[in-house]
Amino acid sequence: GGDNQEDGNTDTGGENQGDGNTDTGDENQGDGNTGTGGDNQEDGNTDTGDGTQGDGNTSTGDENQGDGSTGTGDENQGDGSTGTGDENQGDGNTDTGDDNDTETKPDYEISEKSGVMLQGFNWSSAKRGAGYNKEKPSPYWYKWYDVVANRGADIGDKFAYLWCPPPSATDTASSEGYAPTELNNLNNCYGTESELKSMIQAIKPTKAIADIVVNHRAGSTSWGDFTNPTWGVVKGSNYAVICSDDEGFTGEPSLMGASSKRGAADTGDGYGAYRDLDHTNTTVQQGIVDWMNNVLKQAGFVGWRYDYVKGFAGEYVGQYNAGSNAEFSVGEYWPTAGYSSDAWGTEIKNWISATASNGGQKSKAFDFALKGAMNTVFGNKGSNIGNSDYSLLARSSNLVISQPADAVTFVDNHDTGSTQKHWYLDPVDVGTAYAFILTHPGYPCVAWQHYFTYAESGSIVDPEQYIGGSTVPGTSNTYRKHIDYLIDLRNDVGIEYDDKVSTSGTSSSCYVGEIIGNNGSLLVMIGNVTTPTREEYKGKQPIYSGTNFAIYRGNATELPEDDNSGDSGNGGSVTLTATKDVGSGYAVYFTGAFDEAENWTKAVRGTWSDGNVWKATVTITEGQSFDWKALKGSWSNETIVPITGDGWEWQPGSNNTYPSKTSTTF
Structure with missing residues (x-):
């Protein structure tokens, strides 16, 4: 859940102890070990100025009257135009006038491709620690589905999709849901199965997206015994659905370690806290699709947000999408290494391409490259001093610029912000960041705590993170009104996720x-x-x-002739392919005269798929012809690595030349 840090480390929510229990303490320290301190730093609160009062109420002038409704000036006059009261006073500020008591719906048809998603929870939504007692729970436990249902009208009015928290029963030490135990049991720390279904009904016409945690599972009484479904696991005997290189086989020698029935090697990065699932195993594949179709879709979900997708090969996400006929899919691919614009963009694009391989249904991805650009430009983690190089926002490494149809853009989420605060944007620039993502293509995602107030969120602790009633700098709007206005403007102009x-x-x-x-x-x-x-x-x-x-x-109808826009497909990029059986611990890399390779001095690691096919998507200038080659190197190298020293096996023969050749075998 609290996956990647900005330093490339992975938050595993806690490692397994020898007794099969899970401690959800500190994140990984970079040495592969998991600490057992406290996840949330300091008091877990985020200082957002004086907008939020200590009693959970927010003073915003005439806005937010206590019934959860928000005025928006003179917006939506019925002619399709979006007004904002007495806007533009000459000082660059916007006055939204007096709030309307009634709302007039626009007379234009809103495009299905103009939608916006709301993250329907944060890291405080399901409490952990004291109070976990199913017989006598704390007042803060098991309430979140009801909180969301109570805001159903607000959500249904503005958002196309609601990204819901992980729906399955979870390890008791990871109440947020990112350590699932019983996939088929939809009673968890957010509420009951019945309350979940009621919430999904309450938010309509907004549709529900489930947070899918299938990289790993938690054991029930030991490290690797699965329940409901078992997927054939027999405690101490059969662990064929668990990756052979999982830590459990050495960490639990008397049970997992004693069994010779193990799965194949992991197809992605390891996850030390829980058992890595072998996605090459047909029992796992069919089990996930059955769960999606027979449990989740029956509850009302129409699509998926995949957690920690760098933990297994992207082609399986495409397979699960196809098997469940997903209406919407987005993967959380947060690169491990520290932020690098080109490297991150390439790595995420390669994962997207992998989801469409072997007949898979393509998935979108969260635009972590854009997130890194915004954090760099504006500042992050409490610093309001960015580098102010605004050209970073225009880089083709950002999905929203080069592959907007594949991008889900966001400002912060439950990992980067909320009470985890791993990599949160400078709070002063949150409003500016929303002005960017909500006016641009891609599929924007709004954070719950940026839209709603503490009181609207059930007054469930950590009030400082909720800024929905605070004022956006340089405007007279609250964050709620700011986001509402930008969504209305997006719909009015007809901005779609695949626009240039x-x-x-x-x-x-x-x-x-x-x-x-x-x-x-x-x-x-x-x-x-x-x-x-x-x-x-x-x-x-x-x-x-x-x-x-x-x-x-x-009213422009054409972009400037000298524009450097991206496009809805792979404009400004090309996918190179090489087929080679490199053996365990190795990968195929690509180098040449394309941007990321820096004129043959660096190599880009490819993404593996069945048949020992390796692919990498690289950035090029439109119309560019260039030479390239494939080479074999250690998997442990970075995604983009300097070509130095020994240990490289080059593709023999002459160079390959694009565009006449985009694939090779060696």
Whole structure:
């Protein structure tokens, strides 16, 4: 759940002890060991200014009257236009006027491709520690599904999908749900199966997405005994569905270690806290699809958010999507190494490509490359000092720029922010970040604690993280109204997740992005906002602005000829393929005259799929011809690694030349 840190370490929620119990203490320290301290740092609270009062109420002028409703000025006049009261006073600020008592629905049809997702929980939603007693629970336990259901009308009004927490019963020391024990049991620390189904009904027309944890499972009475379903595991005898290189075989020598019935080697990164599932095993494959179809879809879920997908080969996500006919799929691929724009973008794109291999149904991925760019530009982890190089937002390594149809964009989630605070954005710039992702293609995801107040969230501890009623810097809007306005604007202009973006005119001091929707166009400036120079927007005032952002509206129908936009497919990139049986502990890498390889000095690690096929998606300039080669190297190398020293086996013969050749065998 609290997976990757910004330093590349993995939060496993705690390691298994010799008695089969799980301690959910500190995250991995980088040496492969798991500490047993406390997950949440300090008091787990996030300082968000004075917007949230100690009693859980938020003072925001006339907004939020206590019934959970939010006024939005004179928006949506019925003619399809989005008004904001007395906007644009000349100082760049936006006044949203007096709140409306009634809301007029727009007369335009909202595109299904313009949707926005809400994360329907955070790290505090299911409490851990004192109070876990099913007979006499603390008032904070088992309440979350009811909290969400009570906000059902608010959610249904603005969001297409709700990303729900892991639905299955979990290890008692990991109440957040990321250590599932009984997959088929939908009673957990968020509530009962009945309450879950009621919540899914309450949020309609919003649809429910389940958080899928299938990289690993927790044992019931020991390290590796599975329950409901067992998948054939017999305690002390048969562990064929668990990866052969799992820690359990050495950590529990009298049970797992005594068994010769083990699965194949892990197809991804190991996860030390719980038992890594062997996704090459047909029992695991069929078991996951059966669970999705017969349990989760029957409860009302229509799609999946996959947890820790770097723990197993991407092709299996595609297989599970196809087997369950998923309406929506997104994977959490948070690269292990420290943030590197090109390396992260390449690694995530390679995973996306892998999901579509072997007949799989392609998955989207969270745009961690963009998250890294925003954190670098704006500052993160309590520092409001970023590098202010706004051109990072326009890099093709960001999915939203080069492959927007595959991108799920976000500002923070339960891992990066909330009370874990592993890699959270500078709080002052949260509003600016939403101004970016909600006006751009990709599929934006809003954090619960950025949208709702403490009181609206059931007053369930940690009040400081809830900023929905606080004011966005440079505006008179609360975060709730800010996000609502941007969603309405997105729908009004008809911005869709696979639209192109032109970043022509971007500099280190100001990001400039133009997006053309079905009903007009937007010009978005982030950073040191200047006067627009494009003819369509000259002389116009921004329709909405605040600290470090301004949004202009126009009627452009074509992007500038000199634009450097991405596209909805693989614009600016190409997938190279090599077939080779490299043996255990090795991988195929790719090098050449493409961007990531830096003129043959570095190699990009490929992603494996059945048949010993290795693929890597690399960045190129449109129309570029280049030479490349494949080579064998140690799997333990980084995703992009300098080609130095011995230990490399090069593809023999002459170079391959793109575009005439994109695959090879050696």
